[in-house]
Amino acid sequence: MYRLFCICHRNLYRQRKAFLKGSFVQAAMMPTDVFLMVWSVLLAPCVWVQGDSSPNITDLTFKNMDFAMDVYRKISSYHDNNIFFSPLCVSTAFTSLSLGACGSTRDQILKGLNLDLLEHRGGRSGLIPELFQHLQRNITQDDALMFQQSTALFVGQDFEIEMAFSEQIKQFFGADINNVDFGDPKVSMATINEYVRKQTGNKVKEMVTSIEPFTKLMLINTIYFKGAWDLPFDPNNTENGRFYVDKYNIVQVPMMFKDDKFYTTYDKELKVKVLRLPYVAGSAMLIVLPDADVDYTEVDEEITATRFTDWTQNLKKRKLEVHLPKFKMEQSYALQKILPNLGITDIFQDTANLTGLSKEPGLKVSEVLHKAVIEVDERGTVAAAATSVGITAYSLPQVFIVNRPFFFFIYHESTNSLLFMGRVIDPSKY
Incomplete structure (x- = not known):
């Protein structure tokens, strides 16, 4: 079983008491478990530029915005309650995962994220990860903006990931790759939670609360943003x-x-x-x-x-x-119930093709949990x-x-x- 964790968290405060919490997206493999965690915090709108030139960051953010609206409409069809989520958190997680997906599984991921036409227009398969890489660099180049993004792989001692996948996730997402003993759940959980605490300014203290016995890999993506109103309220x-x-x-x-x-x-x-x-x-x-x-x-x-x-x-x-x-919100969504409505289906079924990630048979995503937290007050948005x-x-x-x-x-x-x-x-x- 392959479990995937996706967490999204966002806080904004002028002072360091930003309120942040995490959540996770679990994905399952058979007979092994792989976790992908994404924790994110804040980004924005865009302008669509058409033409024959290769797609750029503007095109990426435009498509990601329409993906956000698609996800929003699916979530809103279930209830009339408050809604809060991070489209960048979800799209980054699945773009990372697409590096290990092949065939129709990969095609469905890109199409569901509204990124397939960008890749077709660019004429090469590595374009989308490159755009995410450039987007991160553009955001973080402003020293005044408190924005931090990280990706990490925690790999079980008896699990082999494909070299190409390892190299690409390092290249495009700057991933750290660490070996852990999933056979010792307490030690592995402590290692992973410590990493998450460090990357999120100690705001997400306990990301992982349990580890399935067949877990082989956890992919964690964190995006942290903290800010304050330019015109604070008194x-x-x-x-x-x-x-x-x-x-x-x-x-x-x-x-x-x-x-x-x-x-x-x-x-x-x-x-x-x-x-x-x-x-x-x-x-x-x-x-x-x-x-x-x-x-x-x-x-x-x-x-x-x-x-x-x-x-x-x-x-x-x-x-x-x-x-x-x-207002404050803490919202969680089981995306394995939502994303199939956007055409992302194979990855949740026995027909999933994740051979680019590992040659172990029977890998599939069983659960994708997305959690986002926000707090808005006089200083800003802690979140x-x-x-x-x-x-x-x-x-x-x-x-x-x-x-x-x-x-x-x-x-x-x-x-x-x-x-x-x-x-x-x-x-x-x-």
Whole structure:
């Protein structure tokens, strides 16, 4: 059995008390177990560039954004609760895994991630990992941004991984490869958890709580981001206010307040207000608030990478009173129930082809658990096919009150890379 762990965690605070937790994605092999853990924290939007030139980072982040919307819609079809996840966390995990996948298993992974056409356009199989590598370098080149990404392989003493897979995961993801004795679960868990604690600033203290007896390999990817509002809210101005979950359900939540100049716009077609809240060092949160007479479910199907890009390109600066609820979320998803709806099926079945990872027979992914954590307070976050027609910065209210269900996106602006997205239905729920 091959178990895969994918964890995504995100926190943003000006001070070092960022609140971060991990979670994991388990994958199973038969007769062995392999774990892939991904822990991530924050990135952003992008602009689509078409042409005959080879795909670049902008193309990658654009496609990753549409993948994010696909995953969001699948998750939202199950319930009407709060949602929060990291598309970059998931796509990085499966791109890493694709290095060891062959045939239709690999094809399905790339197609499900919306990356197959980029590879076809680039004309070579190593393009996608290279783009992820370049994306990481572009994000981390800003010393003012607290961003750290790492990949590690923990390999059982009796398990042999293919040399090509080992070399590629080192080359593209800078992976550390460590030998552990999975026959001694306590020691191996302690080794892995210590690595995760170190990579996440001691925020994720216990990533692995159990190890299956047939585990042979664990692949761990961590992405950590911590930041603070560029325009912090004054805690002295935070007061309890009403949040309208729906017309029949009203909750009291701490409502932050800030009177300043913000970038904002209005989408007349969707009837949503858009607000950009910048973090220091070039990242931002985009709040998308449907009008009071618009059900948020009407907006679900209309959010695309193109629409998002139109919003960010049409933002205009204006004096505004912003009222935003403090909220925390910790969400977990069993992605093996969601990703098959996006066409990623073989890897979860006995027909999985992971011979590029190892020649051991019967490898397949049995479980993919994704967990993401976010906390938003006064300091920061501890954690349409169309054009821009119908989007305007005029006729906006002087007050932007986020007191009903809304969407939010966290992104790194210079790379236009989306790291997290979610919706808040009830900010009092955690």
